[in-house]
Amino acid sequence: MVQKISTEESQTHPLHITDVVSYLQQQGWQAVNHPNPRLLVFQGDKDDAGDPIQLVLPSQNTFEDSDRLLKKAINLLATIEDKSPQEIIDIITQTPAKSN
Numbered sequence: 288m289v290q291k292i293s294t295e296e297s298q299t300h301p302l303h304i305t306d307v308v309s310y311l312q313q314q315g316w317q318a319v320n321h322p323n324p325r326l327l328v329f330q331g332d333k334d335d336a337g338d339p340i341q342l343v344l345p346s347q348n349t350f351e352d353s354d355r356l357l358k359k360a361i362n363l364l365a366t367i368e369d370k371s372p373q374e375i376i377d378i379i380t381q382t383p384a385k386s387n
Contacts, residue, residue, distance in 0.1 A: 302357055302379060304348055310379045316342065325350060331367070340367065 308327065312318075316329040319341070327344040334340050342360050345353040365372045 301348075302361075302376065304344060304346065304353075306379050307344060307357070307360065311342065 304327070308329075311329050314331075316331045319328040319330045321328040325346050327346050329342045329344070331340040331342065340363070342363055343356060344360055345356045347353065361372045361375050364370075364375045368375065370378075
């Protein structure tokens with residue numbers, strides 16, 4: 288059974304969008320253009336059906352659905368990488384965003 292991130296974990300370990308984006312880029316995820324500027328969409332490896340896996344993030348932490356989208360992204364990464372959601376959070380929070 289896949290472990291899901293709890294609300295308490297998300298509040299205890301706030302994630303910054305820039306850190307998650309940096310982690311995704313380091314893992315080879317590619318940014319995909321999306322018509323909604325409030326969303327950041329990334330494409331990864333193919334799923335079992337041969338379709339690219341897409342991960343959706345809010346473009347800012349302050350949107351009403353930011354926490355929900357971040358939890359969904361963490362759960363997806365945990366499943367893909369065969370890690371717990373907490374391991375993914377720990378890795379992301381220890382991966383500083385690259386400054387350009």
